[in-house]
Amino acid sequence: MKTFKLNLLVIAILCNVSFCSFAQKQPPTAKRPNIIIIVSDDHAYQAISAYGSKLMQTPNIDRIAKEGVRFNKAYVTNSICGPSRAVILTGKYSHKNGFKDNESSVFNGDQDSFIKQLQSGGYQTAWIGKWHLESKPQGFNFWQILPEQGQYYNPDFNMMDGTKRRVNGYVSNVIEDVTEQWLDKRDVSKPFCLVIGHKATHRVWLPDTADLGSYDKVNFPLPANFYDTFKGREAAKIQDMSIEKTMTMGYDLKMFGSDGAEAADGNFKRMDATQKAAIDAYYKPIQNDLNAQKLTGKALTEWKFQRYMRDYLSTAKSLDRNIGRTLDYLEKNKLKDNTIVIYLSDQGFYLGEHGWFDKRWIYEESFRTPMVMRYPGVVKPGSISENFVMNLDIAPTVLDIAKINIPRDIQGESMLPALKDRTRRRKVLYYHYYENGEHSVSPHFGIRTERYKLIRFYKRVNGWELYDLKSDPHEIQNKYGAKGFEKITANLKKQLNTQIAKYEDLDAKETLKKQ
Numbered sequence: 001m002k003t004f005k006l007n008l009l010v011i012a013i014l015c016n017v018s019f020c021s022f023a024q025k026q027p028p029t030a031k032r033p034n035i036i037i038i039v040s041d042d043h044a045y046q047a048i049s050a051y052g053s054k055l056m057q058t059p060n061i062d063r064i065a066k067e068g069v070r071f072n073k074a075y076v077t078n079s080i081c082g083p084s085r086a087v088i089l090t091g092k093y094s095h096k097n098g099f100k101d102n103e104s105s106v107f108n109g110d111q112d113s114f115i116k117q118l119q120s121g122g123y124q125t126a127w128i129g130k131w132h133l134e135s136k137p138q139g140f141n142f143w144q145i146l147p148e149q150g151q152y153y154n155p156d157f158n159m160m161d162g163t164k165r166r167v168n169g170y171v172s173n174v175i176e177d178v179t180e181q182w183l184d185k186r187d188v189s190k191p192f193c194l195v196i197g198h199k200a201t202h203r204v205w206l207p208d209t210a211d212l213g214s215y216d217k218v219n220f221p222l223p224a225n226f227y228d229t230f231k232g233r234e235a236a237k238i239q240d241m242s243i244e245k246t247m248t249m250g251y252d253l254k255m256f257g258s259d260g261a262e263a264a265d266g267n268f269k270r271m272d273a274t275q276k277a278a279i280d281a282y283y284k285p286i287q288n289d290l291n292a293q294k295l296t297g298k299a300l301t302e303w304k305f306q307r308y309m310r311d312y313l314s315t316a317k318s319l320d321r322n323i324g325r326t327l328d329y330l331e332k333n334k335l336k337d338n339t340i341v342i343y344l345s346d347q348g349f350y351l352g353e354h355g356w357f358d359k360r361w362i363y364e365e366s367f368r369t370p371m372v373m374r375y376p377g378v379v380k381p382g383s384i385s386e387n388f389v390m391n392l393d394i395a396p397t398v399l400d401i402a403k404i405n406i407p408r409d410i411q412g413e414s415m416l417p418a419l420k421d422r423t424r425r426r427k428v429l430y431y432h433y434y435e436n437g438e439h440s441v442s443p444h445f446g447i448r449t450e451r452y453k454l455i456r457f458y459k460r461v462n463g464w465e466l467y468d469l470k471s472d473p474h475e476i477q478n479k480y481g482a483k484g485f486e487k488i489t490a491n492l493k494k495q496l497n498t499q500i501a502k503y504e505d506l507d508a509k510e511t512l513k514k515q
């Protein structure tokens, strides 16, 4: 017993000593800025007015951009939820952090993350909302997370003490409420780093009752490539994510056809009587109108597109409003000047381009993601960055902000130097998507340069694609193997190999060897 006590004492002294020496290397704790990272889900830049969207207004995301920087060329390394969050946490590609897909991966929380670095560097850390990494969060002083994808109405939360708690209300509002409660009771002697993980705007797009009908008077234009024929693009041809065929009338668009089918739907089952009455009062007349129209073919597909847009944008409205609540909280509590706010989505999303919803592809709409950052006193308000940045860069950027050494094995780069010096630019983006199930998108990897995109599909479809983004921004004409592109292709393949070697992507290397 005696030795045990003594051991404990020695450990305690050692910990104290090492913590003190680490803490001394840091600037005075009080001066280090707070950091809030807001990660939404499936939020398309095409639906954000700061990015020029005409579809809707997003005044609060725009507020961050106007008072800070809008990254015009922000991308993800693997366009899907869990993998993107794992990349954000670790600053490493999926093949390094181990979370390659949503189907079988479990995040190994024992590995290093920027959150752990911040916590041991004296920050208070918290993650509230969508997590989706299949293991318990580590490195957080507080967390309260949605199980899996979470629910829009009266969501359940996994709590730190192992219990599950159901909270009444609409998910975006509830997440913000929990966030403000945590901010209210945090230890004010330490800086904080908080991640707010929003569920909106993930499928199925179920708006807050306050926002129902917000866009009913708008007739949304079909994207130019809505009726894509996928000529010369085998992987795109065999996908299962079209508004026409994949999007369902009931589950997705709430046109259940019968009260029984609606009552059996998991999302509707969770609503209380008031919520259900408001939802029914909105959707039932739409159902009646649809029944009377008896639409088929293109007319039905276009009707689905309009409904999709109305539900999606109404769901995004609650997301933006709650981002505004976070910003208001900072102002009211005099935290604005010393708090950095970063907003990004876990990836981009299709709003009818190629006739699709969902994500996954290296094609622009899913590969590119919205990202804006407000950094008072450092980033000039209204800045626009044309530098290639990635979700991979969040971890090193945050460590850079907190003045904590960036571990050598982090694969991203701090975004700060390029904000100060425009000549410091990333020239090539590397991408690798692994999942091979739902929505039938073939695994693929590839690169994007300023002008071109080279893609290698494997497993489901085996082949190459090449796009000249200057003449073909919608990625319709696959130029791989076309006359006149021989030199460009050889050069891009060389660049692809360089990226694969740089990031040590052994799977991609193997695939290329086999061809």
Ligand code: SGN
Binding pocket: 041, 042, 080, 081, 082, 102, 132, 149, 202, 203, 204, 358, 359, 438, 439
């Ligand atoms: C669910 C959705 C898919 C979506 C994935 C991944 N189907 O499986 O449409 O692509 O999530 O989303 S659903 O029928 O359950 O809505 S992610 O955001 O977690 O990557």
Ligand code: CA
Binding pocket: 041, 042, 080, 081, 202, 346, 347
């Ligand atoms: Ca997502």
